[in-house]
Amino acid sequence: MSDLTALSNSYQNWYRFSRNPTAVIGLIIVVVSILAAILAPHITPYPDHAGAFVDFRNRHQPPSWDHWFGTDNVGRDILTRVIFGLRVSLLLAFVVLIIAVPFGTIMGLLAGYFGGWTEIVIMRLTDIALALPPLIMALAVAAVLEPSLMNAMLAIASLWWTWHTRLVYSMVRQIRALEYVEAAETLGASKFHILFREILPNCVSAIAVKTSLDAGFVILVGASLSFLGLGIQPPTPDLGTMVADGAQGLPDYWWESMLPGVSILFVALGFNLLGDGLRDLFDVEDVR
């Protein structure tokens, strides 16, 4: 009986989700991008072009049947490098969010529920982080240490958690005032129970929506960073770097910068559409 209602609930959710065309498109883009990134060595037409490969006879080839996205200034297949570049982008988003989301959520729960000095300290930290854009932070760190993917991820994650903290904090402040939290307190429930069993489940949908949107934005920050030459270093393919390098050949060799640029746009769009679809599905208030 209960299993049936639960099942019909999730079926209903899926039905509503599947009726939302933008959300479905978003999901497809996300899934295809992730699969392509994972399977890159097996599905790309010229896997060896991912490294320091040179073929000057084939440089600056416009898009063709052999090279769907054309070739770059040393003759490498751009489609291959875009797909390998996705790996870097998605890895960046994954690592940043796997650090930032749980940490930010816990900080938000603590600040929102306990109040007092916990709240003051945590929320002032988030205020400071607001004044410091992730891109500039990552740039500064890259300058002082050395430009690398790891440093970029750490620099971005070190600020990104604050956005989740602010989201969860404001939700907890609302939820804490509801009677069911007070009821749990009068029933003698532990603080752990109240935070993780009563409050957190009511924040999960909003966190999911935000995480999906964030994945797109982290990818954009990462691409900007490498566009400025402070991301992952060559010859590893990276979308931002490809746009920057290709820009030297504008407007004649437009595909060398435009197609990697469109690819970034495409992946970020996928995560955004997915997040928007989830928002409609969960009926979450506007986050971000």
Add this chain to the structure above:
Amino acid sequence: MTALLSVQGLSVSFSTYGRTAEVLKGVSLDVPQGAQVALVGESGSGKSVTMKAIMGLLPQPPARIHAGKIMFDGRDLLTLPERERVALRGTAMSMVFQDPMSSLNPVWTIEDQLTTILKYADRRLGRDRDRRGRRARVIEVLSQVRMRDPERVAQSFPIMLSGGMRQRVLIAMALLSEPRLLIADEPGTALDVTTQAQILKLLRDLVEAQGLALLMITHNLGVVRETSNYVYVMNKGEIVEEGPTAGLFAEPRQQYTRDLIAAVPRLTGRVAL
């Protein structure tokens, strides 16, 4: 004498997610000129839908009116052109909103909101009144609802006023253009009992003094007795019983009404059933 407002066989359905539910099934009720009529029902009875249909505030879709007439002053509101219908709103018939906390715009002063309403009501009625005239009328109406310092209230933003005072402002809002019919949606239920009593007395006094017709929509049988002399009892989209208030309360004929009255706790203590 024909009634000022006469709802005849009104049927309304709501369609959501492909399902259609009939929420009003042939509702008929009359509000004669200068009479005080109550429409009482529990949640989900259809009383709010009836009220919104009369005011022309039903969102269509999802709602659909598929039968009936709403006669006001001899004209059927449902077939009236939209312009003429809008012209009646807030002028010939107007409404006292329920929730004093959320029914006033928080970013404009009371005077600003009342004069705006008056300005467009005047325009529809072809009345010529300048800014100063409008202001004077607003102050006049605010004193009619027994506001002690109408000038200061007019200058206030809603959050500077107590719940009771905001409810008075809502009543003043309804009185601005000298309506003939006042539709009251559970005024005072969001307030404390003593404040509610003040509001109900004020409403009663105003209606009697100005000879207005009143349609009181409520779930509270006590409020019905305090404010009306004729009552319609509604359940599941239908009028189950009607009659003069005192008589109906003393001798309900239908089982539903009997149960409803029996469920109300009495100030005198338990009644032997």
Add this chain to the structure above:
Amino acid sequence: MEFLAFLARRLAWSLLVLVGLSVVIFVIARVVPGDPARMALGPRASAEQVTELQEKLGLNLPLYQQYGLFIGGLARGELGQSLLTERSVNEDIRTTFPATLELVLTTVFIAFLFGVPLGVAAARWKDSWPDNLVRAFAIVAAVMPTFFIALLLQVLAGYVLQILPTTGRLPTGTDFEANITGLLIVDGLLKGQFNIVFEAMRHLLLPALALSLATMGQMARITRASMIDVSRQDYMEAARAFGVPDRIRLFKYQLRPAFVPPLTIMGLEFASLIGGAFVVELIFSWPGMAAYGIRAITQKDLNAIMGVVMVSGVFFVLVNLLIDVLVGLVDPRIRIRGRRA
């Protein structure tokens, strides 16, 4: 009174944020591995040269004393010497900041000018084609990498159509000194040189547009959501029940209470606008502070980096204080209660 107290409180918090920011910047610059003096001088410098520079920069002192020196300098508005330009960082920022300011202000102006009406239109025609169009625009604008938009605009307008300049603030060789406010448009107006104003605007258009698209989409989205939120309030239905016309309801009753979220978000967006300016200035050869910052970063010019980040932070904080005042003007509840809802 309550409002003044609110602003005073916000001001106090802002100062705290700035102190926090200075600590963060200091930590990044000093505690991370590597010797700033060695980094600045490069691997071929002699040990004496490094020691000399260390002493000059106070790097041989204990950390808390170094922070003391740093914050003391900040308090006096002294950002130290740039290792790269060998001028004071103050001087460098004073010459470059107005260009960035002009760019960012124009961007905000454009974002608001188009974003808010788009949001209003989307809310007004919710779920029909104008709404869908605005929502699609907002999403695409949000996910377009700023550098990509900038390149695209540069190619389109600069190379293909050839109607707008794609680099700098003025045509090369223009003899004009913006020595009043540093903003070309303002100074041009003040000096009555309208051709300068015109040229400055022409040069501003592309970079400002590139920088504003994402924020414009954001404004449209927030305005739409906020308008829809307000449209569900009881007072909107009341206004309708009293026969207040559509137009008045939309602009007077709905837009004003709905205006607070876009304003607030605009304030928060400033941080990412400054971030975006780093990219846009580089692409359009804009002689601003962000471009200076990028150069400082690639050359490991520590004082300059710290200066640029600190000035961005101060700018952000000031803008948000201004926004608090605006929000108070728009919404009397904040004025009266002295806090946000």
Add this chain to the structure above:
Amino acid sequence: MTAALEIRDLVKTYPVRNAFGRVSGAVRAVDGVSFTIPSGGVYGLAGESGSGKSTIARMIMGLTEPDEGDILIDGVSVLGQGERAKVQMVFQNPGASLNPRRTVGQSIKVPLVAHTYQGDRKGRIGDLLDMVQLPRHFADRYPHELSGGQKQRVAIARALAVSPRLLVLDEPTSALDVSVQAKVIDLLEELGRQLGLTYLFISHDLSLMRNFAQTVGVLYLGKIVETGPVARVFERPGHDYTRLLLASVPVISTEEAAMRPVIPLINGEMPTAEDLMALRAGLNPKETAR
């Protein structure tokens, strides 16, 4: 016999801050309140918003600590004790007092886990649902699948899970329709008899109080202004505020109407409590525009 609940001179003040956050004074939300409820009794606390009734409930539940005074349950002071299994609470709004993401069973299990109930928890949940006359399979339902009255029954079941002595009922039926209210009140009375429960019933609904409580205390601005057996207080009210409250109740019969005290009108209008007090004290009612 010791009282199930004894409240002694309870005081709770809240600091008043000026615009700059400085403490500039204090409001006495609860100002020297004392009462006792004998075991198995029903004590009604009547008051309007701002009277301090919710603050009293919160202090009894241990959600707020009083500044002065003592709270004794079965003759033992409970101040400073964290959990109070002997006293449980039913909240005003059944829609908000159950977590929307948790099933009825999960909600009822919370106190069982918190107070380390040793027996068969699943069986106990079923028994509790039986007690509040809901089908046992409701344990798997989510709150949004229930009606308001059903939710309030679940809240009662949850409060009874650890066999408390005393239930604090904070306006338990004010969000319900009258017909549903009557059934919930019947249930509470029956449970009270069966389990020997003591009730503290907090409400602004005097008619309901007349029917449900045996003793009533009328709370005004943090003080009990009148107390006594409910029939005596309602038939011969001794305090002006009680009279005003009674006169304000909308009633449905002439007998009830005859019972309401006559209140002097001020400017042709029902006075506010402040005005009435001021009038009695011989002062001119002052203008009260806030």
